[in-house]
Amino acid sequence: MDQEQDAALQRFLSCLPHIHQIHSICQTPSITFGVIHSGHVILKKSIGHRDSGLTLPANEDSMYMIGSCSKMFTTAAVGILVDEGKLSWTDPIQKHLPEFNPEGDPRIGREADIIDCLRHSTGLASPTMLTVGPRGTVASNEEDLIPILNVMPSAHANGEQRFNREWIYNNAVVGLVALIVERITGQRFADFVRERILEPLGLNRTAMTRSDVENDGNVAVPCTKLSNGQFCQLLDISWPCEGHSPLLAGMGMRSSLNDMLTWCIAVLDAERSENDPEYQRSVPNNPLKQMTRVRRGYWARPSDDPEFSKAAAYGMGWFRVELPSSMLGSFSGNSLSQSKEHRLHLQYILGKENAAAAPFPTVGHTGGMRGSIFSVYTFPNTQSAVVTATNGRDLGDASDFTAQLLIQALFDLKPLVDLRSWAEKEAELAATQYREYIERPWEENRRLDDPERDCMIYVGDYRGFNDRFTLSIAMSDLPSTSLSVVFNHRLASECPLVFYQTDVYSFFQPDEDYSKMQAIIAKEYKQMLLKFRVDEGGRADGLWWQWDTEAEPAWLGKLAK
Structure with a gap:
């Protein structure tokens, strides 16, 4: 190990307690992370467990x-x-x-x-x-x-x-x-x-x-x-x-x-060979092949901080920024603290003292799924990479906080930024998001005093989207509900429907644990409402569904039996 790598390793060791604190703040079962520098793996480590019972260590x-x-x-x-x-x-x-x-x-x-x-x-x-x-x-x-x-x-x-x-x-x-x-x-x-x-x-x-x-x-x-x-x-x-x-x-x-560390080494190796004959x-x-073409910037992404407005752009499956940049974690799962309302990330920009240095490109991406987030950052100039993963995301993106800690340590960026306080603020916002942005507005607009029709009039299949998507409404065997909905004949997707307003039912229920288990990908409660149209004969002939917050509600017509 050369002197530079040894110094980097000492910095990694000093930031390990901070990563353990991120693990605790974000309350995720595990964080797994690794670092490449000069084309070689210099750090690999896992914290926590790969299972929900916390009995099987991640590695x-x-x-x-x-x-x-x-x-x-x-x-x-x-x-x-x-x-x-x-x-x-x-x-x-x-x-x-x-x-x-x-x-x-x-x-x-x-x-x-x-x-x-x-x-x-x-x-x-x-x-x-x-x-x-x-x-x-x-x-x-x-x-x-x-x-x-x-x-x-x-x-x-x-x-x-x-x-x-x-x-x-x-x-x-x-x-x-x-x-x-x-x-x-x-x-x-x-x-x-x-x-x-x-x-x-x-x-x-x-x-x-x-x-x-x-x-x-x-x-x-x-x-x-x-x-x-x-x-x-x-x-x-x-x-x-x-x-x-x-x-x-x-x-x-x-x-x-x-x-993924092996993958990053291969990507950097191929890209360098294309840039250097x-x-x-x-x-x-x-x-x-074609890594230089893939990883260049194609669509500029405007910076949200005028002081550090270095170039940022989306490529093809990769996002490219130049450090220091407020956009470094813009694809992370820490979206609440980075929103226009809060903009807390502007207080935690890495490497501000390095701003006068030569451009330092960073190319990466984040992959967020239900209960999981994966982060990849690569640095072509030094043949370096940081890879992090976590199998929980309730209180922020522990993978990205960990990645930024490791980036700061790898390149000895100054001044030293305490990312733990940012993680605490993201966790606080995440803890209140469900109540403030989903449950409260859902409750405020519900009208339990509205008259409720016989549920049987709604039962049937409703089809739309070029006749390629069906919502099936049925009498429910689930407790404490009369109706349920199945998405496109996937029985595992069945959700109970609760009365919301006259001719309006919701597949959201005001219970945070239930909401977490359902893991419905929706930004607003309106996306979880089904508004039935009832004709003069008292028959439901279709429904409106606000499936996307920025699109007009879609019409799904009821199929004849």
Whole structure:
């Protein structure tokens, strides 16, 4: 170990107590983390447990959900095909998927290309609640994705189109690229990634299919902490989702610290070889191509701090900033403290005294899933990386706080920033979020004195979104409720419905533990209301659903029996 690495290791040792405090503040079962410098792993460590019972220690081979870090492998798959001349980055999506033709703006079908999908500039609304249902169920079929995307809103309420004018994060359009990979290669996306990327790099702790984890004894399960202080495992039987390649490509993989450190070394190695003709790749059988193209900035992301407004941009499955920057953790799960209302992160910018130094690019991404967050930061100038993972996220993103502590220690950034106080503030906000932003407004707008009709008039199937998505309303066998709803025939997604107003029922219930277990991906309570239309004959003939906060409510018509 050289002198520089030894000094860095001493700084890591000094920040370990702070990481333990982050672990305690965020109340997550485990944090697993590692550091690469000069192309070599110099730190690997795990704190806590991989199970909800806190009996099985996490370690460097524990497989965590990596969420949106899956996109890194998707763009790498495209890079290989581009290098082989089988694809072009500027190929229109319609060239390979002619059925893709969004109704709201014909230009999207004609012009949107692979880069537009991977940099999130198609302008299409994200069908999040149509793809991931309650309890983490995969709520739609792979073959229904394009028909659903074809009816996604593409404009604001005033009619202003968003294609290549606005940045809208959308896992589903990234998933289109996986379908293109399949049509070009004749292989399932999972098989192509395994054969062309995972196996050559020796990534044998990266999961593409359920069989990769079903009988594996070292999986970090996603957890939530209930009001009794106990951790509870969240259902994760849908992930990985090899049967839905688009979701797998956008958010569905799992991996371990060891594999992701190896991955980062390979990415940095390939990128350096493309930038420096004299550099010889050091990773044997490195299959990665076009890394420079993948990891450049494509869509500028404006800084929220005028003093440290260094360049920030989204690439293709990677986010790029230059340190110091208030945008470093902008993709983390610590969104409450970084909101326009609080902007607390501006008090914790790393390396302010280093601002006059040469540009210091950082390229990474965060992958957030139910009960899990995975963070990857790479530093091309020094062939360095920081990788962190956690299997809990109730009181903030422990993975990102840990990553920033390690970044500060790795590069000896000044002044020394105490990130623990930021973590405490995020945890405080997270502890009140449910009550303040979901339960309270839900209760304030509920009208229990409204007349309630015979529940039987609502029973039936309601279909919409190009006839590709169904909400099934049935008489419930669940206690203390008359009706329930099932999302797109996924029985595991069943939720009880409670009376909210006349002809309005809610699949949200005012119970924080229940809400955590359901893990419905919704920003506002209105997204969890179903508003039935009843005709003059007293029959429900359809319902309105505010599935997206920025879109008009969708109409789902009742199917005839």
